Structure formats: C-alpha cells, structure tokens
Amino acid sequence: MDLKYDVTIIGSGPGGYVAAIRSAQLGHKTAIIEKDKLGGICLNWGCIPTKALLKSSEVYSIMKKSDYYGVTAENVSFNFKNIIDRSRGVANDLSQGIGYLLKKNKIDLINGNGYILDNNTIKIQADNKETIISTKNIIISTGARPKELPGISFSEDVWSYKQAMVPDKMPKSIVVIGSGAIGIEFANFYNAIGVKVNVVELADRILPNEDGEVSEYAKTEFEKQGIKFHLGSYVNSITKSRDALNVELIHNINKKRSKLNANKVVMAVGITGNIENIGLEHNNINISDGHIITNEFMQTNVKNIYAIGDVAGAPWLAHKASHEGIIAAEHISGIQTHTIEKANIPGCVYSSPQIASIGLSESEAKNKYSSVKVGKFPLIANGKAKAISNDAGFVKVIYESATGELLGAHMIGDGVTELIHGYAIAKNMEGTEEDIMNTIFPHPTISESMHEAVLSAYDIPIHYK
Amino acid sequence: MSITIYMPALSPTMEMGNIVKWHKAEGDQISSGDIIAEIETDKAVMEFESADEGILGKILIAEGSVDVKVNEPIAIILESENDTIEDLDIIDSNNMEATDDNEYSIIDKESGEDVVRELVDEIDTTEPDIDDGNRIFISPIAKRIAKDKGIELTDIRGTGPNGRILKKDVEAHKTEANVSAQTYVGTDLKLESGVSLESGVRLEDVSPSTKTDIINEGNKLNYTVTPIDTMRSVIAERLQQSNSTIPSYTLNIDASIKKLNEVRKKMNEDMLDETKLSFNHFLIKITSMAMLHTPEVNASWEGDQIYSYNSTDIGIAVAIDNGLITPIIRNVENKGLLKISNEISDLISRAREKKLSPSEYQGGTISISNLGSYGIKSFTSIINPPQASILSIGASRKVPVVIDDAVDIDELISVTLTADHRLIDGAVGAKFLAYMKRLIENPNLMLL
Numbered sequence: 001m002d003l004k005y006d007v008t009i010i011g012s013g014p015g016g017y018v019a020a021i022r023s024a025q026l027g028h029k030t031a032i033i034e035k036d037k038l039g040g041i042c043l044n045w046g047c048i049p050t051k052a053l054l055k056s057s058e059v060y061s062i063m064k065k066s067d068y069y070g071v072t073a074e075n076v077s078f079n080f081k082n083i084i085d086r087s088r089g090v091a092n093d094l095s096q097g098i099g100y101l102l103k104k105n106k107i108d109l110i111n112g113n114g115y116i117l118d119n120n121t122i123k124i125q126a127d128n129k130e131t132i133i134s135t136k137n138i139i140i141s142t143g144a145r146p147k148e149l150p151g152i153s154f155s156e157d158v159w160s161y162k163q164a165m166v167p168d169k170m171p172k173s174i175v176v177i178g179s180g181a182i183g184i185e186f187a188n189f190y191n192a193i194g195v196k197v198n199v200v201e202l203a204d205r206i207l208p209n210e211d212g213e214v215s216e217y218a219k220t221e222f223e224k225q226g227i228k229f230h231l232g233s234y235v236n237s238i239t240k241s242r243d244a245l246n247v248e249l250i251h252n253i254n255k256k257r258s259k260l261n262a263n264k265v266v267m268a269v270g271i272t273g274n275i276e277n278i279g280l281e282h283n284n285i286n287i288s289d290g291h292i293i294t295n296e297f298m299q300t301n302v303k304n305i306y307a308i309g310d311v312a313g314a315p316w317l318a319h320k321a322s323h324e325g326i327i328a329a330e331h332i333s334g335i336q337t338h339t340i341e342k343a344n345i346p347g348c349v350y351s352s353p354q355i356a357s358i359g360l361s362e363s364e365a366k367n368k369y370s371s372v373k374v375g376k377f378p379l380i381a382n383g384k385a386k387a388i389s390n391d392a393g394f395v396k397v398i399y400e401s402a403t404g405e406l407l408g409a410h411m412i413g414d415g416v417t418e419l420i421h422g423y424a425i426a427k428n429m430e431g432t433e434e435d436i437m438n439t440i441f442p443h444p445t446i447s448e449s450m451h452e453a454v455l456s457a458y459d460i461p462i463h464y465k
Numbered sequence: 466m467s468i469t470i471y472m473p474a475l476s477p478t479m480e481m482g483n484i485v486k487w488h489k490a491e492g493d494q495i496s497s498g499d500i501i502a503e504i505e506t507d508k509a510v511m512e513f514e515s516a517d518e519g520i521l522g523k524i525l526i527a528e529g530s531v532d533v534k535v536n537e538p539i540a541i542i543l544e545s546e547n548d549t550i551e552d553l554d555i556i557d558s559n560n561m562e563a564t565d566d567n568e569y570s571i572i573d574k575e576s577g578e579d580v581v582r583e584l585v586d587e588i589d590t591t592e593p594d595i596d597d598g599n600r601i602f603i604s605p606i607a608k609r610i611a612k613d614k615g616i617e618l619t620d621i622r623g624t625g626p627n628g629r630i631l632k633k634d635v636e637a638h639k640t641e642a643n644v645s646a647q648t649y650v651g652t653d654l655k656l657e658s659g660v661s662l663e664s665g666v667r668l669e670d671v672s673p674s675t676k677t678d679i680i681n682e683g684n685k686l687n688y689t690v691t692p693i694d695t696m697r698s699v700i701a702e703r704l705q706q707s708n709s710t711i712p713s714y715t716l717n718i719d720a721s722i723k724k725l726n727e728v729r730k731k732m733n734e735d736m737l738d739e740t741k742l743s744f745n746h747f748l749i750k751i752t753s754m755a756m757l758h759t760p761e762v763n764a765s766w767e768g769d770q771i772y773s774y775n776s777t778d779i780g781i782a783v784a785i786d787n788g789l790i791t792p793i794i795r796n797v798e799n800k801g802l803l804k805i806s807n808e809i810s811d812l813i814s815r816a817r818e819k820k821l822s823p824s825e826y827q828g829g830t831i832s833i834s835n836l837g838s839y840g841i842k843s844f845t846s847i848i849n850p851p852q853a854s855i856l857s858i859g860a861s862r863k864v865p866v867v868i869d870d871a872v873d874i875d876e877l878i879s880v881t882l883t884a885d886h887r888l889i890d891g892a893v894g895a896k897f898l899a900y901m902k903r904l905i906e907n908p909n910l911m912l913l
Contacts, residue, residue, distance in 0.1 A: 118734055129612060201874070303769075338626070402611060402613075403606055403610055403613075403632075404605075404606065405606050405632070428605030428607040429604060429605075430605060430607060430631060430632050431604070431605050432605045432606055434605070435605055
C-alpha cells in the first residue's frame with residue numbers, strides 16, 4: 001500500500017464514508033480510517049437498528065388489534081431475543097455493504113484510531129500495529145457519543161442508547177431521561193412491547209425542538225398508549241434497592257420531589273462530539289463547546305483539515321453529515337459546491353405516530369417575520385388515513401405572507417417521515433405556495449394532506465372547514 | 466460609415482455605469498478627445514472622451530440612465546454628414562448575432578430613425594427573459610421578490626445551480642436597486658443628501674422598495690428617505706466584507722510630537738515660499754519609512770498566498786460629500802516631503818470634486834485616517850482591502866511630564882494600528898508602531 005493520499009477521512013459513519021466515496025469519484029486517492037465497524041453510530045447503533053426494533057414493535061401492535069381489521073390472530077406474542085437479533089442482523093448487513101462500496105471505489109480502509117500528527121500526517125494506532133500515512137487533506141468525521149448527566153454515569157442499570165438496543169433480557173419498567181428523538185423512540189419501542197415507561201423531560205413539553213402544537217399532540221397520543229411523562233423535571237439521583245432503581249425527580253420550578261421505580265434507566269440527554277485523542281489540540285484546531293468549528297465549506301481553521309457531521313456540531317443528523325461530506329470532498333477538489341441551509345434540513349422521529357419537520361416552528365416564524373400564514377390539515381379529513389384506520393395527526397405549514405416562502409412544515413401521523421422530503425424539495429428550490437398548490441398529489445394518499453395544508457394557509461382548503 | 470460607442474470600462478472592476486450627462490447633443494460635431502459624456506462609476510464621476518471623430522448620430526442611452534452594462538452600445542457616431550444611420554454594419558455584425566440577415570433586410574433604408582428604433586428594440590429584447598437562448602434561471606421566490614421590488618432580472622447575478630438566481634441574490638441586489646429610481650440620478654450628485662418627503666418629493670418618485678417600506682410602516686412620513694447612492698453602497702459592501710472576513714486587531718501607541726513640531730516650524734520658516742508642510746506630510750513619509758523597516762506590514766492577503774510589495778503606496782482617507790475616498794500616494798519611499806505635500810493637496814482637491822480616476826484611489830498598501838482635527842483622542846478604523854492595515858491618528862494633546870524633577874509640558878498624539886492578523890502578527894505590528902514612534906520622536910532619523 002502506498003501510504004500517500006489526497007484525502008484521508010477519519011471515521012466511517014454516514015458523513016465519513018459518503019465523503020470518501022465522493023472524494024474517490026472526484027479522482028482523489030482516498031483512505032478512510034475506522035477503529036470499529038464501518039458505518040459508524042448511525043448504521044450500527046443508531047438510525048438503522050432502532051428502525052428495525054420499531055418495526056417489530058409496530059407489527060406486534062398491529063397484530064394485537066388485528067380484529068379491528070377483521071383479521072383473527074390469536075395468542076400474539078414475541079420473542080425479545082429474536083427482535084434484538086433481527087436488528088443486529090440488519091446493521092451487520094449494511095455495514096458489510098459499506099465495505100463493498102469502499103472497495104468498489106478503490107478506497108483504502110485502515111483499521112485503527114487515527115491521530116493527526118501534523119496537517120499532512122496521520123498516525124493510525126491499531127491493537128499492536130502503528131501505521132503512518134501522509135495526506136494532502138484530512139476530513140474529520142469522528143461523530144459523537146452520548147452525554148452523561150452530572151453525577152449520573154452510564155452503567156449496567158443506566159443505559160445509553162447503545163445498551164438500550166441490545167439488552168439480554170426485557171426490563172419490566174424503564175425511566176427514559178430526555179424526550180428528544182432518541183428518548184421518544186425508545187419510549188415508544190419499549191412501551192409497545194409491554195414495558196412500563198416513564199419519560200422525564202426538563203423542558204415544559206416533550207420533543208422540545210419540534211413545533212409546540214406537534215409536541216402537544218404527540219404527548220396526548222403517547223399517553224393514550226400508556227407512556228407517562230414528567231415535564232419540567234430533572235433526575236436528582238438514582239439509587240438501587242434490590243432489583244429496582246429508585247429515580248428521584250425534582251420539579252424544576254416548585255422543587256417538589258417525587259420518586260419513580262424502574263428496572264432500568266435509559267439516558268438520552270444529548271450527545272457530545274468525539275474531539276479527543278485525534279490530535280486537535282497540538283494542531284491548534286479551533287473547537288467550541290464540544291465540537292469543531294468550520295466555515296460553510298466545512299473547513300477548519302487549518303486550511304486542509306475539514307470536519308463534518310456530529311463532530312462539527314448540531315443538528316446531529318446522519319443526512320446532514322452525509323451532505324457535509326459531499327461539500328467537503330467537492331471543496332477539496334475545487335469544483336463548485338453548495339452550502340447547507342440549516343432551515344432546509346428535515347428532522348424525523350420514528351415513533352407511532354411518526355413526526356417529521358423542516359424549517360421554523362410556528363412560534364419561531366412569528367418571532368422572525370412580521371406576517372406569516374399558517375395552514376393546518378388534520379388526517380381525520382384524509383381519505384387514505386381513514387381507510388387504513390390510522391388517522392391520528394395533522395400537517396401544518398407556515399408561509400411568509402410577503403413572499404410566499406415556505407418557512408416551516410410540521411407533520412405528525414402515519415408514515416410522515418416518508419413525506420417530508422416533498423416540502424424539503426419545495427424549500428430547497430425556493431418554491432412558493434403556488435408551486436405546491438399547482439402540484440398534483442396522488443389520491444388516495446396521506447400526502448394529499450400536504451397539499452391541503454397549503455391551501456388552508458391561504459384559506460382555500462377543499463376538504464376541511 | 467458609422468461607429469458604435471459602447472459603455473466604457475473606466476476601471477478594472479467596473480461592470481456597470483450611470484450616464485450622468487451627455488455633453489454633446491445629436492447632430493453635434495465630435496473631434497477625437499472631446500468629452501462626450503460624464504459617467505459615474507462605483508466611486509467617481511469620470512469624463513468620457515471620444516476616440517473617434519464625426520457627428521453624434523444617435524444617443525441610444527439617455528442621460529440619467531443607471532446601471533448601464535459595460536460594452537452596451539450607448540451612442541452612434543456618423544463618420545461624415547453624408548452618412549445615414551442605416552449604415553449600421555458594426556452593430557449588426559458585432560452585437561446582433563441573433564438577428565438574421567433576412568429579417569434585417571426588411572428595414573427601410575430610407576428612414577434612419579426607424580432603423581435605429583428597430584435596433585434599440587432589438588437590443589432591449591435580447592436582454593430580458595426568454596426566446597433567445599439566454600433563459601434566465603430563477604427560483605419562484607426570487608422571481609416574486611424581484612417583481613415586487615421592481616428589480617430587473619438581468620441585473621442580478623445568480624449563485625445557485627446553473628447560475629440560478631436565488632432569494633439571497635435578489636436580496637443582495639435590493640440595496641443597489643434603491644438607486645435605480647431615475648428621479649435620484651440626474652446630473653447632480655447632490656441628490657443623495659437626504660431627500661425629505663415633506664419637502665416636495667412625490668411618493669411616485671421614490672423607488673418601489675422604499676415606497677413599500679413607507680406604506681408598511683404606516684407612519685406619517687415624518688422621516689426622510691435617503692436612497693443609497695453608488696458610493697454609499699460600495700462603501701457599505703467593502704466595509705462589511707472587510708469587517709466580516711478579516712480577523713483584525715488593534716495596537717495603540719502614544720508618541721511625542723514636540724520635536725517634530727519644532728522641526729516642522731523651522732522648515733516652514735526656512736522654505737521662504739508659500740509651501741507649508743503639515744504634520745500629515747511627515748506622517749506619510751514616516752509611515753513609508755516604518756513599512757520599509759518592517760516589510761511584513763507592506764503586504765496583502767490573497768487567499769492562499771501573501772503578496773509582499775516593494776513600493777509603499779499610502780492611502781489618505783478624505784471625507785467628501787456623503788462619503789469618503791482614499792486617494793493613494795504611490796512610491797512614497799522615493800518621494801520627499803515637498804513632493805508628498807504637492808501631490809496630496811492635488812489629490813484631495815480633486816477627490817472633493819469627485820474627479821479622481823480609479824487608478825488614483827484603488828490599490829495602495831496601507832491607509833491613514835486622521836480625525837485629530839475633530840479633537841478625537843484615539844480611535845480605530847476598518848481595514849480597506851486588499852490593504853492589510855490602517856493607521857488611525859488622534860488629536861495632539863499637551864500633558865505634564867516630569868523631567869529632571871521638574872514638571873514640563875509634552876505634546877502627544879495617539880497612533881492606532883488596525884491590522885490583518887492573518888499576515889501581520891501582533892509582535893510585527895508592535896515593531897512597526899514602535900519604529901513609527903521612534904521616527905516621530907526623533908525626526909532627525911528621517912534623514913537616514
């Protein structure tokens with residue numbers, strides 16, 4: 001192996017491997033360094049395996065109410081180990097797929113921990129082997145890891161998402177700390193398979209990054225399914241007595257204390273960038289608040305060193321990381337590239353019902369613009385949602401009155417994560433309300449609600465009001 | 466035969482210009498070297514000399530027109546009285562590629578006027594929108610905003626895929642568009658000076674965007690609207706760019722000017738003529754000498770490389786009506802105080818008349834701003850790219866000092882350096898300032 005590269009990428013998550021492939025496509029001699037499995041957190045411990053788990057719990061939930069559809073299924077049950085095994089199998093398959101893609105693109109994979117010695121040299125430390133490579137450019141995509149709360153560390157009882165994904169045995173009850181996307185997805189999964197779930201959230205609403213109305217609606221839906229929420233509260237202490245954990249909560253305002261019992265705690269209070277042990281300090285690469293600072297082309301203050309994905313800051317989303325990987329690779333090659341508009345990055349929560357959003361929430365939009373138009377369409381008025389008896393949810397859009405710019409779109413309901421890209425395309429192409437009004441949405445689909453929501457923003461809905 | 470006159474590029478960066486005034490009317494005789502028009506570029510009003518001779522046959526772009534693109538035909542000169550306008554081969558072959566010959570042959574050769582009108586029509590239609598293969602790519606939102614604000618799509622540079630015009634491109638253009646209302650761009654540049662709506666300017670005269678703003682505010686029009694003129698928008702754009710892209714820092718030093726004042730007074734007495742050397746003349750020379758002493762300062766940041774200069778070209782910030790300009794004294798290292806003094810007074814007086822040519826105010830390797838005459842003690846300035854530093858000179862002030870156990874009076878000025886840290890590190894800037902102080906306090910060193 002000739003150890004001289006044009007581009008070397010540290011970390012093979014959805015940012016890193018995409019950057020590597022794009023780099024190779026652009027004719028650069030490319031290497032990628034990975035200390036664990038190809039595909040990073042997303043593929044091995046995040047996006048993908050959790051979707052596998054949630055599909056199992058969804059199938060189980062549907063089968064339990066199969067009578068409703070006129071189908072008889074008796075003695076519906078599940079095998080917890082098989083659910084976990086299927087999820088791992090999916091992750092492993094995809095990880096191997098990345099290996100194949102790297103090979104096909106003639107990208108060298110170097111296993112070990114990458115450490116930047118200087119801006120053209122990287123040392124890769126594997127178990128008993130040290131490799132030094134030289135490289136013209138470096139892309140750091142080392143990702144992030146779950147944060148711990150002060151005084152509460154991960155343990156065999158206090159799980160991170162990683163442990164929550166592969167337990168040996170199903171807990172009877174859990175307390176989930178944090179009601180962001182990760183917390184809510186685990187709460188949904190465990191609740192659906194019969195685990196007693198309590199969710200603790202410091203903010204006064206769940207999914208604090210979503211539109212307020214979506215938070216409210218989701219909370220009601222999840223409560224109907226049996227999940228209990230403790231808002232405006234934080235965990236003060238976790239103590240263990242025999243088999244149970246005692247989780248002491250303190251209400252943030254009235255300081256009232258309360259106790260929850262659970263077998264396990266799932267802590268999902270955010271993540272922090274993996275900025276350690278990769279040589280940032282002695283290369284004087286600027287960092288702030290746990291992530292690397294970059295410009296819009298993902299360049300750090302050291303010109304030939306780039307950072308992408310979670311390690312380059314929020315929002316912590318795989319699709320943002322992949323996109324940044326492409327930008328970095330293209331910027332290195334000098335071809336014209338684009339930059340990311342944060343308001344155009346969609347976000348999804350794969351709970352039941354699902355949640356998907358893009359752009360500003362209603363309150364953010366009202367703060368920023370003097371006049372906005374808000375349109376909302378409930379799924380109970382949508383033919384397809386009625387036909388499948390899954391009509392919980394709504395679609396909401398926010399437009400700037402003056403320009404007809406789509407400022408934000410928020411959806412909750414069955415399958416909405418597969419629909420949000422429609423609004424993403426409209427936003428990216430800077431379409432106005434007319435472009436969506438003039439688009440023909442297929443009938444009968446839930447996507448028709450996207451059309452109706454826009455009509456409603458301009459006071460001309462057909463199927464509602 | 467006829468000759469087409471195109472909008473000239475009067476400076477390397479000029480892309481568009483405004484025709485402030487036509488000095489010749491249609492039918493006037495023109496000799497080579499005659500000033501035929503005044504054209505406003507991004508910073509100055511320049512006289513446009515004809516290189517050709519003949520009769521001004523037709524003015525294609527009227528006086529007061531703004532944002533006329535470089536190389537757009539603006540007039541036609543006929544070489545002799547016998548020529549008629551229809552001999553427009555040059556326009557035909559050079560500019561009218563889209564016009565095919567058959568179409569062109571229908572035009573009535575008898576009436577020159579009509580031919581020109583036809584041509585002007587052609588020129589107009591080659592630009593906007595569609596039909597000729599020059600399709601304008603623009604996003605729906607950008608298109609709507611441009612239409613609402615009355616911005617010509619052809620004036621906007623698109624930054625999206627395939628040069629598509631995006632919302633941000635239109636917004637970036639909006640400020641410039643404020644100038645485009647013809648009312649404000651006449652022959653007199655003083656129009657910038659705060660047009661009060663109460664003092665008789667009709668709402669119709671205000672550019673569309675300004676008008677919208679007023680209506681939205683719902684106010685009783687108790688404020689004045691000042692459209693942004695070209696100079697103001699250039700100043701705004703450059704300073705914004707400087708402030709947001711240059712990591713600058715400042716250093717400040719006090720220097721005693723007691724000795725320098727003594728030397729200066731003596732020199733002014735001894736010269737026996739009208740010439741008077743001012744403190745600024747010394748300062749310009751001292752700056753040049755300090756730059757030679759610390760050459761790292763005499764450089765500019767050019768993306769991935771640093772240019773180091775051999776000459777010290779020093780810009781002097783001059784406040785003019787509604788703006789400022791920094792005429793440059795070139796090669797100060799080769800010039801004596803007298804030469805500096807003569808050049809600066811010429812540059813300043815022509816700057817105030819807006820008569821500088823772009824080569825006289827563009828470039829430069831450092832600038833000096835002196836607000837001492839306003840009593841400002843010390844201040845910082847914004848770097849004028851591509852320059853890498855700027856000096857801010859405060860007012861002189863008398864301070865008590867103790868010398869040999871007796872209180873004496875010294876006179877100090879404050880010199881502040883704002884420098885681009887990408888190429889001038891703190892110690893280098895400090896070395897430069899310290900040497901300036903040494904020269905100011907020991908003017909005899911200037912003889913070296």
